[in-house]
Amino acid sequence: MDTVGLNSYLLVAAMLFVCGVVCMAVKRNGIGILMGVELVLNGANLNLVAFARYTVLGLDGQVMALFVIVLAAAEAAIALAIALNFYNNHLTIDVDRGSELQG
Amino acid sequence: MGSTGETLRNLLTLAWLLPLIGFLVEIYALCWTHRLSKAPAYLAVGCIAAGFVCSFTALMTWGVQTDWVVFQSTHHDEHHEGDHHGEQHHADEHDAETAHVAEPAKTDEHHKHAEKAVASAPADALAATHADHAAEHGDGHSEEHAAKPTVFAGTFYNLGSFGPLKISLDWYIDSLTLVMFTMVTFIATCIHIFAMGYMQDELTEDYVDHEVHLANHEHFHRPGRFYRFFSFLSLFCFSMLGLVLAGNIFQVFIFWELVGVCSYLLIGFYVERKSASTAANKAFIMNRVGDFGFLIGLMIIWTSLGTFQFFDSVDAEGHTSQVGLFHLIRGTTGEMQLSADGQQVLLQNEVGELLTAGENLRSIPYWLLVTAGLGIFAGCIGKSAQFPLQTWLPDAMEGPTPVSALVHSATMVAAGVYLAGRFYPVFTPEVLLVIAYIGCITLFLAATIAVVATDIKKVLAYSTISQLGYMMLGIGVGGWGAGLFHLVTHAFFKSLLFLCSGSVIAGCHHEQDMRKMGGLWKKMPITAATMLVGVIAIAGLAIPGSQAVLGETFAFSGFHSKDAIVATALAYTKLNAVHGLLFLAPLVTAGITAFYMFRLWFMTFAGAPQDEHVYDHAHENPAVMTGPLLVLSLLAATCAIGGESGPLYKLLALSEAVPAGASTAPSSPVTIVLPTHGQVHAVHATAGKFALLAAGLGTLVAYLLYCRKALNPAEIGRQFSGVYGFLVDKWRFDELYDFLFVKPAHSVGRWCQGFDKVVLDGVLHGASSLVMLVSTWDRWFDERMIDGLVNLVGQVTGQAGRSLRVVQTGHLRQYVMWIAVGVVVLFAALFTALPK
Numbered sequence: 001m002d003t004v005g006l007n008s009y010l011l012v013a014a015m016l017f018v019c020g021v022v023c024m025a026v027k028r029n030g031i032g033i034l035m036g037v038e039l040v041l042n043g044a045n046l047n048l049v050a051f052a053r054y055t056v057l058g059l060d061g062q063v064m065a066l067f068v069i070v071l072a073a074a075e076a077a078i079a080l081a082i083a084l085n086f087y088n089n090h091l092t093i094d095v096d097r098g099s100e101l102q103g
Numbered sequence: 104m105g106s107t108g109e110t111l112r113n114l115l116t117l118a119w120l121l122p123l124i125g126f127l128v129e130i131y132a133l134c135w136t137h138r139l140s141k142a143p144a145y146l147a148v149g150c151i152a153a154g155f156v157c158s159f160t161a162l163m164t165w166g167v168q169t170d171w172v173v174f175q176s177t178h179h180d181e182h183h184e185g186d187h188h189g190e191q192h193h194a195d196e197h198d199a200e201t202a203h204v205a206e207p208a209k210t211d212e213h214h215k216h217a218e219k220a221v222a223s224a225p226a227d228a229l230a231a232t233h234a235d236h237a238a239e240h241g242d243g244h245s246e247e248h249a250a251k252p253t254v255f256a257g258t259f260y261n262l263g264s265f266g267p268l269k270i271s272l273d274w275y276i277d278s279l280t281l282v283m284f285t286m287v288t289f290i291a292t293c294i295h296i297f298a299m300g301y302m303q304d305e306l307t308e309d310y311v312d313h314e315v316h317l318a319n320h321e322h323f324h325r326p327g328r329f330y331r332f333f334s335f336l337s338l339f340c341f342s343m344l345g346l347v348l349a350g351n352i353f354q355v356f357i358f359w360e361l362v363g364v365c366s367y368l369l370i371g372f373y374v375e376r377k378s379a380s381t382a383a384n385k386a387f388i389m390n391r392v393g394d395f396g397f398l399i400g401l402m403i404i405w406t407s408l409g410t411f412q413f414f415d416s417v418d419a420e421g422h423t424s425q426v427g428l429f430h431l432i433r434g435t436t437g438e439m440q441l442s443a444d445g446q447q448v449l450l451q452n453e454v455g456e457l458l459t460a461g462e463n464l465r466s467i468p469y470w471l472l473v474t475a476g477l478g479i480f481a482g483c484i485g486k487s488a489q490f491p492l493q494t495w496l497p498d499a500m501e502g503p504t505p506v507s508a509l510v511h512s513a514t515m516v517a518a519g520v521y522l523a524g525r526f527y528p529v530f531t532p533e534v535l536l537v538i539a540y541i542g543c544i545t546l547f548l549a550a551t552i553a554v555v556a557t558d559i560k561k562v563l564a565y566s567t568i569s570q571l572g573y574m575m576l577g578i579g580v581g582g583w584g585a586g587l588f589h590l591v592t593h594a595f596f597k598s599l600l601f602l603c604s605g606s607v608i609a610g611c612h613h614e615q616d617m618r619k620m621g622g623l624w625k626k627m628p629i630t631a632a633t634m635l636v637g638v639i640a641i642a643g644l645a646i647p648g649s650q651a652v653l654g655e656t657f658a659f660s661g662f663h664s665k666d667a668i669v670a671t672a673l674a675y676t677k678l679n680a681v682h683g684l685l686f687l688a689p690l691v692t693a694g695i696t697a698f699y700m701f702r703l704w705f706m707t708f709a710g711a712p713q714d715e716h717v718y719d720h721a722h723e724n725p726a727v728m729t730g731p732l733l734v735l736s737l738l739a740a741t742c743a744i745g746g747e748s749g750p751l752y753k754l755l756a757l758s759e760a761v762p763a764g765a766s767t768a769p770s771s772p773v774t775i776v777l778p779t780h781g782q783v784h785a786v787h788a789t790a791g792k793f794a795l796l797a798a799g800l801g802t803l804v805a806y807l808l809y810c811r812k813a814l815n816p817a818e819i820g821r822q823f824s825g826v827y828g829f830l831v832d833k834w835r836f837d838e839l840y841d842f843l844f845v846k847p848a849h850s851v852g853r854w855c856q857g858f859d860k861v862v863l864d865g866v867l868h869g870a871s872s873l874v875m876l877v878s879t880w881d882r883w884f885d886e887r888m889i890d891g892l893v894n895l896v897g898q899v900t901g902q903a904g905r906s907l908r909v910v911q912t913g914h915l916r917q918y919v920m921w922i923a924v925g926v927v928v929l930f931a932a933l934f935t936a937l938p939k
Contacts, residue, residue: 096914
């Protein structure tokens with residue numbers, strides 16, 4: 001396994017994804033959760049780019065990745081605004097302190 | 104001749120429509136003037152007076168057209184000769200006209216000419232045939248038949264055709280129409296003028312009706328209704344004139360009903376008085392009873408004869424398109440054509456030929472013709488207040504006195520006699536017998552009631568019924584001319600008498616009881632004198648022996664006309680001895696009439712005042728009221744001058760109709776022979792003597808009882824209290840009808856009410872309860888079952904939502920955990936479940 005193949009990319013992407021999910025699950029800091037989300041998204045992006053490189057997906061994968069990046073930027077903007085508001089209301093960004101979405 | 108017809112038509116139409124215009128303007132008087140204005144009265148008088156001028160002009164025109172035969176002396180032979188020439192002339196004219204019209208290019212004008220010519224030509228033919236007929240039998244009185252009856256007729260407007268049924272507004276003008284028009288408009292004018300004075304107290308914003316007592320012991324106050332009274336009077340005149348001018352029996356019926364409505368409005372003029380509104384209802388309902396017969400007659404005529412028109416109508420070519428009723432039944436000879444078995448009357452056309460329908464001759468069953476005649480006469484019974492429908496007329500006294508005068512002389516009740524006269528050609532001798540007996544019963548019955556009546560207007564009301572009975576009797580015994588002669592003379596003296604009584608009532612401040620009057624001639628000389636003229640006229644007094652001096656009997660109008668009726672009745676009785684009552688009753692009643700009329704006059708004007716209060720306040724009325732009295736008294740005295748050779752009778756006799764048959768059919772169960780003019784003439788002097796004797800006796804008795812006080816009338820009343828009470832109770836007819844009709848109607852009504860309440864209401868209530876029950880159950884089903892099902896679904900959904908709430912914790916990290924777990928589970932499921 002002297003060449004870096006598709007499987008390596010997928011492995012890295014999976015690791016990134018799992019890291020992101022774990023980050024989201026365990027972090028009580030809102031910013032931390034956002035970071036986890038970024039990891040998850042970038043994991044997925046890596047998958048898309050790798051598939052674009054090694055399979056017939058071609059440019060579609062790269063375009064998809066670009067979309068995800070744009071989406072991530074937008075999401076980050078909104079999420080940070082939410083975080084700011086959350087802080088305004090709770091004087092903290094500990095997500096466990098807020099359960100207003102309880103049904 | 105056509106132009107004469109047109110002139111007459113235009114004049115009479117104007118006279119007819121003027122009161123209608125008056126009515127329409129007057130009824131809206133409050134829109135163009137105020138309540139205290141006399142303008143509506145002036146308008147009404149103007150309309151009817153103009154109508155009189157038109158009618159009189161028409162009469163003159165007609166007189167010129169007929170060469171004034173009415174005023175020619177009775178040189179029989181010469182007269183007859185002249186008439187023959189006239190007929191010849193007319194026949195030529197008729198031919199010429201027909202030929203003229205036969206040309207293809209003809210104007211409307213020509214058409215009209217032709218219509219008149221054809222319409223009157225058969226009448227000429229009729230006269231000619233009469234003359235021949237009379238000459239054949241040689242009864243020596245052909246001159247009476249020879250006078251040519253001139254008839255003008257035509258159609259104003261076709262209202263509509265319903266299949267073969269044609270409803271149109273027609274006109275029919277003969278001398279009877281003209282005399283009636285002149286008489287009605289003249290008397291109505293007098294009455295209108297009188298009413299301007301009599302109704303004076305209605306000219307107020309606040310009229311106090313002293314006869315209406317309110318619950319708070321006060322009298323009823325209302326605005327005066329001066330204008331309304333005159334508008335109703337105008338409508339009344341319009342209706343009556345329309346009835347007289349009508350050219351078909353259906354049109355007669357329309358105006359007949361209009362007259363009824365007007366009498367209803369006027370009798371109930373003081374509608375707040377219970378007695379007045381009841382009397383109005385009574386008059387209207389009693390008339391409906393008679394009109395029921397009228398309608399049956401109309402239906403028979405329509406179904407059997409197919410036309411309502413009196414005259415023959417002509418089409419554009421001048422041919423007769425529809426033979427009129429008179430010619431259908433009696434042809435041109437005045438004789439019905441019976442079928443071989445005598446059960447059918449064969450129909451004839453305008454020249455006396457038998458009409459055919461396909462193979463068969465057209466005919467009407469004899470009994471059906473009798474029924475039709477009786478039906479039409481039933482209408483006359485109602486309208487002319489004959490037995491057994493006489494009870495409404497005395498109650499009709501509740502109306503203002505001028506209305507009574509109008510109703511009793513020129514309009515309402517005259518309509519019945521007029522129709523009986525107009526429809527005379529369709530009456531069979533059997534119908535005439537019924538008419539005679541109805542008249543006979545009525546005249547005696549009403550006269551006896553009048554003897555004991557104490558209300559001055561009631562006496563006159565009963566005398567009207569009695570005199571109408573005379574007219575009906577006259578018509579019934581074959582004296583067409585005599586009956587209608589009496590109608591006209593009676594109209595004059597009865598309107599005079601009523602206006603006099605109105606004058607007395609107004610002068611005595613609405614006191615109507617004769618027992619409280621007496622000696623009033625000093626206070627009201629004009630009223631007393633004019634009323635005396637009327638009383639003498641109705642009583643039929645004459646100066647015996649004056650015939651030898653003057654050449655004719657000197658008497659007021661009533662003598663001549665009553666004389667004619669009694670003479671006809673005597674001739675009839677001589678021919679039909681079984682019906683002797685038809686002569687005896689009018690003879691006896693002539694005496695009773697004289698008695699009660701003089702009793703009225705003596706009680707009112709002669710003797711000592713009976714009630715100081717009434718006497719002290721009595722006064723003569725202003726000229727607007729006494730003027731008409733003077734004019735009418737003049738006419739009441741002189742209108743029948745010359746008797747049966749005088750102008751009025753001869754004028755009427757010119758349109759003298761012949762009945763459907765001079766004697767009954769062989770198959771008829773009764774045998775009747777109608778007297779001829781000759782036979783009447785032969786007994787005239789005898790009858791006249793008897794009648795005068797009876798009248799003289801009646802007058803003498805009245806004089807002795809009420810002026811000389813030879814006997815105390817009240818004492819006599821006590822002596823014969825049974826009879827007296829019976830008469831005071833008007834032969835207990837009201838009680839009888841109450842028992843026969845009103846009470847049963849009430850019990851039927853109560854029974855119906857009970858049926859309604861118990862059965863119908865029960866069914867209704869049962870049905871409603873059932874519906875309530877069903878709907879209650881339905882509600883339960885709806886609420887429990889349908890709603891329950893829906894609610895269950897909702898509840899289940901809600902419950903599910905509530906139970907799922909717990910997973911929605913709001914903890915972000917928990918959600919992420921679930922996502923992660925979910926992803927892992929999905930993958931695991933993917934790898935285990937999917938086939939490799």
